[in-house]
Amino acid sequence: MNEQEKELVDRALKGNSAAFGALVDLYWQKLSVFVYQKLKGATETQDIVQETFIKAYRRLRQLRKSDNFVAWLYKIAARLCTDHLRERVHKTVSLETVQEKHHEFAGETAKTVDESVAELLNALQKMPEKYREVVILRFIAEFSCKEISHYLDEREGTIRSRLFRANALLRTELKQTPDNGSKEKSTEKKG
Amino acid sequence: MDCKDGKELISLYLAGDLSQEKMAQLAQHISVCAKCKKEFEDAKHFELSLKEALLLTAQKMRSPKSRVLKTIEPEAKKRRRRAKFISIYLFVLVALASLCLVLLLAYAGILAISRARMAQQKELASSEIRLLTSAIHLYQNDYGERPLDGNANLVLALSAKRKDKPDFTYYVFPPKRLKNEQFLDPWGTPYIYVRTETGFLIYSAGPNRKDDIRSGDDISR
Numbered sequence A: 001m002n003e004q005e006k007e008l009v010d011r012a013l014k015g016n017s018a019a020f021g022a023l024v025d026l027y028w029q030k031l032s033v034f035v036y037q038k039l040k041g042a043t044e045t046q047d048i049v050q051e052t053f054i055k056a057y058r059r060l061r062q063l064r065k066s067d068n069f070v071a072w073l074y075k076i077a078a079r080l081c082t083d084h085l086r087e088r089v090h091k092t093v094s095l096e097t098v099q100e101k102h103h104e105f106a107g108e109t110a111k112t113v114d115e116s117v118a119e120l121l122n123a124l125q126k127m128p129e130k131y132r133e134v135v136i137l138r139f140i141a142e143f144s145c146k147e148i149s150h151y152l153d154e155r156e157g158t159i160r161s162r163l164f165r166a167n168a169l170l171r172t173e174l175k176q177t178p179d180n181g182s183k184e185k186s187t188e189k190k191g
Numbered sequence B: 001m002d003c004k005d006g007k008e009l010i011s012l013y014l015a016g017d018l019s020q021e022k023m024a025q026l027a028q029h030i031s032v033c034a035k036c037k038k039e040f041e042d043a044k045h046f047e048l049s050l051k052e053a054l055l056l057t058a059q060k061m062r063s064p065k066s067r068v069l070k071t072i073e074p075e076a077k078k079r080r081r082r083a084k085f086i087s088i089y090l091f092v093l094v095a096l097a098s099l100c101l102v103l104l105l106a107y108a109g110i111l112a113i114s115r116a117r118m119a120q121q122k123e124l125a126s127s128e129i130r131l132l133t134s135a136i137h138l139y140q141n142d143y144g145e146r147p148l149d150g151n152a153n154l155v156l157a158l159s160a161k162r163k164d165k166p167d168f169t170y171y172v173f174p175p176k177r178l179k180n181e182q183f184l185d186p187w188g189t190p191y192i193y194v195r196t197e198t199g200f201l202i203y204s205a206g207p208n209r210k211d212d213i214r215s216g217d218d219i220s221r
Helices: A003-013 A017-038 A045-058 A069-090 A095-112 A115-126 A129-139 A145-152 A156-176 A180-190 B003-014 B020-032 B034-059 B065-143 B151-158
Strands: B192-195 B200-203
Touching: A003 A017, A017 A045, A017 A069, A017 A129, A017 B034, A017 B065, A045 A069, A045 B065, A069 A145, A115 A129, A115 A156, A115 B034, A129 A145, A129 A156, A129 B034, A145 A156, A156 B003, A156 B034, B003 B020, B003 B034, B020 B034, B065 B151, B065 B200, B151 B192
Parallel strands: none
Antiparallel strands: B192 B200
């Protein structure tokens, strides 16, 4: 934890809600991106992010001063996402419904933001989870390669090669976007 | 450096692990290799555009702050109460510890003072007994006999004028230490004076004010 986080956590532990509010302000946006990508654009993102912070507050005492607060927060969020996805399967929601929801959201994005941005996001969401995860942790959570390797329990070399491969995959995907047929082929290859 | 090394450096760049020295090596390579230059620019573009695009998705969302704070408020209240209790508890604990320390120091001080006073009183009694013994001997030289038994008789005898120096008495008794015409020791008990066949005994009952017949805390010399 850096000094600012340590102070805010200390104050939050003493019941200062504003201090915890400052921590929410600092990380909610990046955490939302992380959760959004994990759930593949599910509309429940905001609920999961909210739940992550609530859970973090309740477990704040377990956090040691030497721990990385952000990594700890992302771990809570990742676990909640996994539980949520498992629950979704239990509820026997068909894959089509999930995909429909995802497309709804993606479509919404496309209408409001620049078209190239929407394409990029769609391409990212088609990427296998292991590549997408390192991209989010590296560029949004701003973890170092060492921190990602610690977080995912993988070697640093593996993380570097995944980032490089993600870059290549995304470029290939974007090049093929206008041609739907070739896009499908590339997705098959990745799978 | 070849293109394989160039790719390795680009992957280090993406991982945020490219040192300045290696960055210079990469810059040198891409200045002569168009393929790697393209690769590097794409990587830079990849990072920036992804970051921008991903953060745009978050902009559509609302901050969970108010809902989070509302949910955690009851627990925060409990934590505030606990923190307040702990600070009061610590304050009381420190105050009690300080009080104990002050009392302990006061007790130690009183003990030291009373010990010093006791030593002083014992020394005074001992010196008075020595002076009284000398005075009795002087009296005996002048009158050929020892004063009669008992403290009052001793006081009466030693208050008489000396034969060799009529302006002086055998002993000067401090008026504050005389009660019922008896000379009191530093603890307020009359000195015990008894004649024996061969001489006399004079002693103080000591701090316990009880005649232990020259044993225990009685002071003879």
